[in-house]
Amino acid sequence: MQWTVVVPLKALARAKSRLADTAADGLRPGLALAFAQDTVAAVLACAAVRDVAVVTDDPLAARELAALGARIVPDEPGGGLNAALTHAEAGVRRARPGCALAALNADLPALHPAELARVLDAAAAFPRAFLPDAAGIGTTLLAAAPGRALRPAFGPDSRMRHRASGARELALDAVDSVRQDVDTGGDLRAALALGVGPRTAAMAARLLIPDGPAG
Ligand SMILES: Nc1nc2c(ncn2[C@@H]2O[C@H](COP(=O)(O)OP(=O)(O)OP(=O)(O)O)[C@@H](O)[C@H]2O)c(=O)[nH]1
Numbered sequence: 001m002q003w004t005v006v007v008p009l010k011a012l013a014r015a016k017s018r019l020a021d022t023a024a025d026g027l028r029p030g031l032a033l034a035f036a037q038d039t040v041a042a043v044l045a046c047a048a049v050r051d052v053a054v055v056t057d058d059p060l061a062a063r064e065l066a067a068l069g070a071r072i073v074p075d076e077p078g079g080g081l082n083a084a085l086t087h088a089e090a091g092v093r094r095a096r097p098g099c100a101l102a103a104l105n106a107d108l109p110a111l112h113p114a115e116l117a118r119v120l121d122a123a124a125a126f127p128r129a130f131l132p133d134a135a136g137i138g139t140t141l142l143a144a145a146p147g148r149a150l151r152p153a154f155g156p157d158s159r160m161r162h163r164a165s166g167a168r169e170l171a172l173d174a175v176d177s178v179r180q181d182v183d184t185g186g187d188l189r190a191a192l193a194l195g196v197g198p199r200t201a202a203m204a205a206r207l208l209i210p211d212g213p214a215g
């Protein structure tokens, strides 16, 4: 099965507020963009992915991610993450009614295309499925089979809420790069230890965070 992946991205100036103690205000937008670029580049390199739509209102991010090959959907509702995803879902399904659709966070800088393919292949067996994040509280990926609505419930305790919504929780080994979202300085170190994409590695060097396995 070939997937359309929707990646939501907040305006960079407001993004990654929980990284305030790791990256100064002047560096955080660039760091959020680097995460999104490395995430989107890995999604585009995934054999199970047909195309990528980024839903965002950020002009710089839109330009940079379109240059990588993503389609940009304006965040017209302006009503937060789940409204943005549902809006993008409607547009994608208007254009291609029979597509399989997955929502994936933009803060997965260690994302490995082969691991994403394994998660999407596993999700294909269920009407709706999701992958919990590395912390075990949130969600990094929510998938809907052709003809099924995504019904996103991202946000606080989204693992519990996606489970309660009837989506199948995927229990997979060795997909750490798809689970490792970066919300805190500790998450960033964990992602660096997994191995991040080139833009995040360059930004981490500016933050003076050593790259490679955590000691
Ligand atoms: N298009 C869109 N994307 C959003 C919105 N809110 C969050 N996102 C994206 O959804 C994913 C999870 O976002 P959050 O954890 O809520 O926000 P964050 O910027 O990553 O981090 P914090 O500011 O620390 O909460 C990230 O990819 C965000 O960029 C929104 O209102 N619109």
Ligand SMILES: C=C(OP(=O)(O)O)C(=O)O
Binding pocket: 081, 105, 107, 133, 137, 138, 139, 140, 153, 154, 155, 156, 158, 159, 181, 183
């Ligand atoms: C929005 C979510 O992500 P984060 O962990 O980045 O808040 C979520 O897990 O539902």
